[in-house]
Amino acid sequence: MVFLRRLFRRKSKPVNLTICGLDKAVKTTYLNYLIEEEFKETAPTMGLNRKTISFPNLDIHIFDLGGEDFRPL
Numbered sequence: 001m002v003f004l005r006r007l008f009r010r011k012s013k014p015v016n017l018t019i020c021g022l023d024k025a026v027k028t029t030y031l032n033y034l035i036e037e038e039f040k041e042t043a044p045t046m047g048l049n050r051k052t053i054s055f056p057n058l059d060i061h062i063f064d065l066g067g068e069d070f071r072p073l
C-alpha cells in the first residue's frame with residue numbers, strides 16, 4: 001500500500017483493474033486480503049465482485065471476475 005501511495009502522488013483519473021483467472025485460483029481471497037488485510041473464507045464468485053481502493057489522489061476500481069462464469073471469454 002505504501003508503494004502504491006508513493007507511485008500515485010498526483011491526482012489521477014480512476015484506474016480500472018480486472019482480475020481474471022481459473023476458478024479457485026484465489027482471486028477473491030487475495031482481493032479481500034488486499035482491502036481488509038486479513039484472510040477470510042470465500043464462496044465461488046457468481047458474476048463479478050467490484051471493489052474500490054481509495055487513496056487521497058487515486059481511486060482504483062477492481063473487478064474480480066468469477067472463474068467459472070467467465071471461462072468461455
Ligand SMILES: Nc1nc2c(ncn2[C@@H]2O[C@H](COP(=O)(O)OP(=O)(O)OP(=O)(O)O)[C@@H](O)[C@H]2O)c(=O)[nH]1
Binds near residue numbers: 021024026028041045
Ligand atoms: N490450499 C489453499 N487453499 C486456499 C488458500 N487460500 C485460499 N484457499 C482456498 O481456495 C479456494 C478458492 O479461493 P477463491 O479466492 O474463492 O478463488 P477464486 O479465484 O476467487 O475462485 P472463483 O470465484 O470461483 O473464480 C477457497 O476455498 C479458499 O479457502 C491457500 O493459501 N491454500
Ligand SMILES: [Mg+2]
Binds near residue numbers: 028043045064065
Ligand atoms: Mg472469486
